[in-house]
Amino acid sequence: MSVGFILTNNFTLTALATFMDALRLAADDGDGSRQIRCRWTIMGSSPEPVKSSCGIPVARWEAFQDPRQFDYLVVVGGLLHAGPQLDAQAVEYLRTAAAQGVGLVGVCTGSFVLSRAGLMRNRRCCVSWYHYRDYLEEFPDHQPVAEQLYVVDRDRITCAGGAGVADLAAFLIERHLGSACAQKTMHIMLIDKARPAGQSQPQPPTAVEGGPAIVNDRVRRALLLMEQNLTTPLTVEQISSRLSVSTRQFERLFREATGMSPNSFYRILRLRYGHWLLRNSTRSVTDIAQETGFSDCAHFSRQFRGVYGVSPSGLRRDGPPPGPPAMAEGLSAVTALALDRDLVPPDRRLFE
Numbered sequence: 001m002s003v004g005f006i007l008t009n010n011f012t013l014t015a016l017a018t019f020m021d022a023l024r025l026a027a028d029d030g031d032g033s034r035q036i037r038c039r040w041t042i043m044g045s046s047p048e049p050v051k052s053s054c055g056i057p058v059a060r061w062e063a064f065q066d067p068r069q070f071d072y073l074v075v076v077g078g079l080l081h082a083g084p085q086l087d088a089q090a091v092e093y094l095r096t097a098a099a100q101g102v103g104l105v106g107v108c109t110g111s112f113v114l115s116r117a118g119l120m121r122n123r124r125c126c127v128s129w130y131h132y133r134d135y136l137e138e139f140p141d142h143q144p145v146a147e148q149l150y151v152v153d154r155d156r157i158t159c160a161g162g163a164g165v166a167d168l169a170a171f172l173i174e175r176h177l178g179s180a181c182a183q184k185t186m187h188i189m190l191i192d193k194a195r196p197a198g199q200s201q202p203q204p205p206t207a208v209e210g211g212p213a214i215v216n217d218r219v220r221r222a223l224l225l226m227e228q229n230l231t232t233p234l235t236v237e238q239i240s241s242r243l244s245v246s247t248r249q250f251e252r253l254f255r256e257a258t259g260m261s262p263n264s265f266y267r268i269l270r271l272r273y274g275h276w277l278l279r280n281s282t283r284s285v286t287d288i289a290q291e292t293g294f295s296d297c298a299h300f301s302r303q304f305r306g307v308y309g310v311s312p313s314g315l316r317r318d319g320p321p322p323g324p325p326a327m328a329e330g331l332s333a334v335t336a337l338a339l340d341r342d343l344v345p346p347d348r349r350l351f352e
Contacts, residue, residue, distance in 0.1 A: 279315070
């Protein structure tokens with residue numbers, strides 16, 4: 001198994017290290033690290049080191065080689081809005097490799113790089129839930145997937161990043177070297193077993209195509225603050241202060257944009273996250289209540305039943321009740337959409 005890595009400007013060091021270490025452990029017996037069963041290298045246009053998003057520079061090992069000697073070329077993405085990710089020479093190299101049938105892998109925001117090079121047309125593309133809306137805005141005619149760890153679509157493989165890179169590496173190792181080698185690699189990395197591609201990303205996606213658009217910048221920033229503070233909810237006064245507006249003005253703007261008060265919307269957002277955790281994790285109801293910022297399990301259960309028409313334990317035991325979910329009194333159409341689908345997130349670039 002032969003893999004060539006191409007690093008983007010401000011690439012994610014975790015993605016590179018995880019993928020490369022998995023190959024290293026699969027390549028030799030024990031942790032000898034010799035490139036026997038696997039070969040890997042880092043290529044680039046320039047001998048100048050490429051800086052990772054955490055500031056650690058990594059230099060290429062060699063210039064671009066004949067792409068046909070690789071099973072996969074892995075584009076390691078990183079910060080999305082920090083300037084060009086690859087130069088023209090690297091992009092042309094990827095296009096040449098694609099024309100020659102070499103497998104292309106995009107990890108982290110590497111999916112954006114492949115899409116910008118025109119290499120993901122008519123293919124499903126895995127993106128992080130965090131950048132789902134960014135991807136839709138830039139590539140409205142593509143097919144993003146934000147509910148899986150990684151997606152294999154013929155000779156294009158894309159991964160949301162994070163710990164999912166280890167799962168993808170194990171999948172490729174098993175494909176080429178067998179399940180025993182993949183299992184040994186995971187165990188040395190202290191991972192019980194690799195998760196399948198279709199397993200949900202740990203945080204539920206918060207953007208759905210066709211959802212209601214939030215135009216006001218301050219409201220969109222407020223939604224991001226809410227989304228990032230689910231466990232310890234912010235007060236309306238704290239959010240207003242961060243947005244540099246009065247509490248009264250913020251509440252007015254928020255109601256105009258969503259049809260709800262900030263507190264009602266925030267509560268629905270936290271309950272939706274709790275709903276997702278109940279369906280996609282084995283955590284106790286008490287743990288989920290704490291994770292979603294409720295003072296105790298009883299409070300969480302009352303609020304949850306009022307919105308979804310079933311208790312948290314009942315949902316986990318019997319599944320959701322038939323028909324549309326119940327709504328608390330006075331909730332708007334935006335909230336109804338939030339109960340049945342996912343909320344559209346703010347534009348995260350405002351805070352990057």
